[in-house]
Amino acid sequence: MMQKGALNVEKIRIDFPILNRKVSGGRPLVYLDNAATTQKPLAVIDAIHDYYMNYNSNIHRAVHQLAEEATIAFEKTREKVAKFINAKSTDEIIFTRNATEAINLVAYSWGRANVKKDDKIVITEVEHHSNIVPWQILTSEKGAKLEYIGVDDNGYLKMQEYKSHLDSNRVKLVSVTHMSNVLGTIVPVSDIIKMSHEKGIPVLIDGAQSVPHMAVDVQKMDCDFMAFSAHKMLGPTGVGILYVKRDILEKMPPFISGGDMIKEVHKYETRYNELPYKFEGGTPNIADVIGFAAAIDYLNNLGMDKVREHEIELTKYAIDRISGVKGVTLYGPRNTNDRGGVVSFNIGDVHPHDLATIMNDHGVAIRSGHHCAQVLMERLDVAATSRASFYIYNTKEEIDTFIGALEEARRLFKI
Amino acid sequence: MSDDIYREIILDHYRNPRNKGKLPDADVSIHDSNPLCGDEIDIHLKVDGDKIKDIKFEGRGCAISQASASMLTEMVAGKPLTSVKDLTKNDILENIGLMNLGPARIKCALLSLKVLKLGMVKYYADRDPATAKKLQDDSKGL
Numbered sequence: 409m410m411q412k413g414a415l416n417v418e419k420i421r422i423d424f425p426i427l428n429r430k431v432s433g434g435r436p437l438v439y440l441d442n443a444a445t446t447q448k449p450l451a452v453i454d455a456i457h458d459y460y461m462n463y464n465s466n467i468h469r470a471v472h473q474l475a476e477e478a479t480i481a482f483e484k485t486r487e488k489v490a491k492f493i494n495a496k497s498t499d500e501i502i503f504t505r506n507a508t509e510a511i512n513l514v515a516y517s518w519g520r521a522n523v524k525k526d527d528k529i530v531i532t533e534v535e536h537h538s539n540i541v542p543w544q545i546l547t548s549e550k551g552a553k554l555e556y557i558g559v560d561d562n563g564y565l566k567m568q569e570y571k572s573h574l575d576s577n578r579v580k581l582v583s584v585t586h587m588s589n590v591l592g593t594i595v596p597v598s599d600i601i602k603m604s605h606e607k608g609i610p611v612l613i614d615g616a617q618s619v620p621h622m623a624v625d626v627q628k629m630d631c632d633f634m635a636f637s638a639h640k641m642l643g644p645t646g647v648g649i650l651y652v653k654r655d656i657l658e659k660m661p662p663f664i665s666g667g668d669m670i671k672e673v674h675k676y677e678t679r680y681n682e683l684p685y686k687f688e689g690g691t692p693n694i695a696d697v698i699g700f701a702a703a704i705d706y707l708n709n710l711g712m713d714k715v716r717e718h719e720i721e722l723t724k725y726a727i728d729r730i731s732g733v734k735g736v737t738l739y740g741p742r743n744t745n746d747r748g749g750v751v752s753f754n755i756g757d758v759h760p761h762d763l764a765t766i767m768n769d770h771g772v773a774i775r776s777g778h779h780c781a782q783v784l785m786e787r788l789d790v791a792a793t794s795r796a797s798f799y800i801y802n803t804k805e806e807i808d809t810f811i812g813a814l815e816e817a818r819r820l821f822k823i
Numbered sequence: 824m825s826d827d828i829y830r831e832i833i834l835d836h837y838r839n840p841r842n843k844g845k846l847p848d849a850d851v852s853i854h855d856s857n858p859l860c861g862d863e864i865d866i867h868l869k870v871d872g873d874k875i876k877d878i879k880f881e882g883r884g885c886a887i888s889q890a891s892a893s894m895l896t897e898m899v900a901g902k903p904l905t906s907v908k909d910l911t912k913n914d915i916l917e918n919i920g921l922m923n924l925g926p927a928r929i930k931c932a933l934l935s936l937k938v939l940k941l942g943m944v945k946y947y948a949d950r951d952p953a954t955a956k957k958l959q960d961d962s963k964g965l
Contacts, residue, residue: 822834
């Protein structure tokens with residue numbers, strides 16, 4: 409019954425045991441909250457299990473066999489990550505706890521060293537809180553300014569505003585998302601980076617919503633920093649990635665200091681470790697970094713272009729079906745080439761939390777609320793939205809179940 | 824399940840809330856929100872002697888939080904503070920007829936009681952510190 413499409417979804421679903429779960433009194437789980445976190449294939453769960461069962465050890469230090477095996481597995485993930493986003497070198501890949509910590513690393517290390525009074529940092533109205541709050545803290549500490557690129561009613565950035573900010577000649581950093589976690593808008597990051605680089609300004613790309621869903625090439629894009637999270641791309645929680653161009657990273661002061669990030673420590677001075685270890689103080693999340701390698705393998709086997717194709721197909725279908733439900737307001741671009749697999753909407757005066765409760769009764773997991781994007785919620789003039797987001801294992805039949813639940817909400821609320 | 828929650832009376836209070844608005848000469852005004860959902864409630868109280876002479880609420884959020892606030896104002900208007908201050912979680916759930924809410928949605932139903940208790944904390948702060956303290960502790964459990 410599965411659709412013929414870019415991916416063999418029927419086969420994929422076998423690899424995700426959780427998708428067999430029954431919820432809400434025996435209904436099959438319809439998991440449409442993938443922009444928050446994705447489910448994990450057995451290969452990832454097994455890799456973590458295997459590490460704890462067979463070679464659990466701290467890394468980078470001891471000479472015993474377990475430590476060597478763990479170190480090799482840990483560093484193997486770094487190689488796979490570098491290759492996955494086409495970084496020049498593994499030295500440019502830093503492991504953090506999550507994308508939020510990756511952005512904070514840049515704000516605290518690069519930001520404190522480079523941003524001065526009256527400088528500007530440019531972000532957009534569609535950012536996640538993780539790409540707003542660190543810059544609020546930095547700019548207020550330094551007496552610098554935070555400027556926003558606005559978003560139009562169709563969910564596209566107002567590029568003229570961006571140009572005006574750049575022309576003010578005070579911009580020190582541009583930090584934008586590659587894909588809005590609410591509107592789904594795919595931001596024209598290549599244009600943004602090109603315009604910024606003409607003025608010699610570095611750009612941070614928040615890739616938390618893009619790297620899991622499409623082929624991303626940091627060299628081709630030419631971004632200076634990129635942050636993303638393993639758990640949104642089949643990997644475990646607790647692993648974030650920061651990519652930084654080598655020449656910038658070499659000049660950055662440390663962020664978290666202590667063990668593992670040092671070469672020599674004397675009473676009053678320290679020589680820091682080489683890249684990227686200088687930025688990885690303390691024992692890292694070894695098991696989950698190792699598990700993340702299995703997630704990257706899984707996505708590589710599918711092919712990121714196929715993943716994207718599958719999501720475009722589902723998103724088109726979802727938008728078509730949702731548009732047919734009376735009383736629905738959809739947010740974000742209509743053209744699926746300009747958006748990822750995220751569909752935000754409201755229906756009549758039903759509050760998204762009430763809708764999520766009704767959805768849950770049908771076994772459908774969606775997200776409701778402000779999606780950590782309150783600046784965008786204010787811009788849209790809504791308190792909250794409901795959001796369905798898709799991944800490799802979702803089907804059109806699941807979207808039909810979701811639409812059935814939406815119709816049920818309409819009936820209950822008499823819309 | 825949803826049929827039980829979104830009954831006529833809940834939708835009626837959601838769409839036609841009672842005692843909604845400002846109270847210019849309020850003795851106490853208090854605001855709180857549920858960071859999980861973003862539900863917001865303000866409660867304004869006018870106290871006469873020991874009686875709640877007038878109560879109004881403002882807010883935005885889901886049907887459960889707003890209907891529950893509306894029904895709470897009807898329940899306590901004109902009542903003595905001494906009885907209102909002892910209202911419990913179960914009193915509220917019985918009042919709105921939703922005894923089987925899950926842990927996420929129960930917070931929505933109880934937000935208005937929490938705000939009312941915090942309002943009374945403010946009212947009793949100088950008048951009766953022991954009662955204020957007890958109300959403060961009660962509100963933490965909601």
